Amino acid sequence: MIYRGFLAGVVGICVSVPSRAQISRDAKYEILRTVIADQASARMALPFGDDGIEISDSGQINKDKLSRDLQKNGQSIETGKVVTVTDISFDDNKINLELDGGGKNKKSFLDRIQVGIGSGNTTTPVGRDDKTAKAKGSKIVVRFAMKVPAELKPDQLREILNPILDFNKHNFMKTGIDALPPEFQEAVRAKEARIGMDRSTVIMALGRPDKKFRDSKDSEQWLYYLRGIRALFVTFENNVVVEIKQYQ
Numbered sequence: 001m002i003y004r005g006f007l008a009g010v011v012g013i014c015v016s017v018p019s020r021a022q023i024s025r026d027a028k029y030e031i032l033r034t035v036i037a038d039q040a041s042a043r044m045a046l047p048f049g050d051d052g053i054e055i056s057d058s059g060q061i062n063k064d065k066l067s068r069d070l071q072k073n074g075q076s077i078e079t080g081k082v083v084t085v086t087d088i089s090f091d092d093n094k095i096n097l098e099l100d101g102g103g104k105n106k107k108s109f110l111d112r113i114q115v116g117i118g119s120g121n122t123t124t125p126v127g128r129d130d131k132t133a134k135a136k137g138s139k140i141v142v143r144f145a146m147k148v149p150a151e152l153k154p155d156q157l158r159e160i161l162n163p164i165l166d167f168n169k170h171n172f173m174k175t176g177i178d179a180l181p182p183e184f185q186e187a188v189r190a191k192e193a194r195i196g197m198d199r200s201t202v203i204m205a206l207g208r209p210d211k212k213f214r215d216s217k218d219s220e221q222w223l224y225y226l227r228g229i230r231a232l233f234v235t236f237e238n239n240v241v242v243e244i245k246q247y248q
């Protein structure tokens with residue numbers, strides 16, 4: 001009797017605790033139906049890699065992480081490029097969106113197949129042409145403070161993504177200075193290079209360099225001769241400016 005009473009109490013407590021909110025099947029279906037294959041213009045440079053760029057449901061971007069990932073993994077999508085949402089997945093408190101296939105190389109299942117040789121334990125990969133899909137896109141992770149809202153609408157998701165992606169198709173042809181982040185617009189107009197710019201933005205600001213020096217596959221330095229005997233060196237790592245030095 002004591003055991004039955006204890007069990008009934010536990011059941012009563014479980015029933016009284018409301019289940020945690022979770023995005024509904026209909027809301028999920030509507031987002032998949034209308035947002036996948038949707039196109040948008042990138043408002044900022046996005047990195048290669050499986051982590052991508054993080055944004056909160058209030059529109060706050062993790063800029064420190066973005067800067068580190070751009071330097072570490074390189075830029076896959078430049079500012080102003082029109083991208084396509086190619087995949088969406090849902091977790092309890094976040095939504096993952098792939099752009100242009102994502103930022104990570106995707107291997108064929110054949111990469112994991114090996115064949116034994118002889119009677120020993122030696123194995124060798126199956127010989128084949130390289131069918132690994134090379135990454136050309138990026139990823140956005142939308143993190144919610146609590147759970148993903150049960151009835152999240154496609155337009156609400158697009159609004160959250162607005163600091164990163166411009167879904168307004170009338171702006172897809174926007175090029176030049178107006179397509180840049182505000183801080184880079186100011187620098188380009190002032191003819192200045194800034195940390196975080198990509199090559200195309202530096203060219204907009206300073207023009208093409210007088211000389212180029214490549215230190216490694218991922219590192220390059222541009223030299224600009226200025227008035228007098230001054231010189232400006234702009235150093236790129238994975239297509240992102242990491243250092244600017246002026247000599248006179």
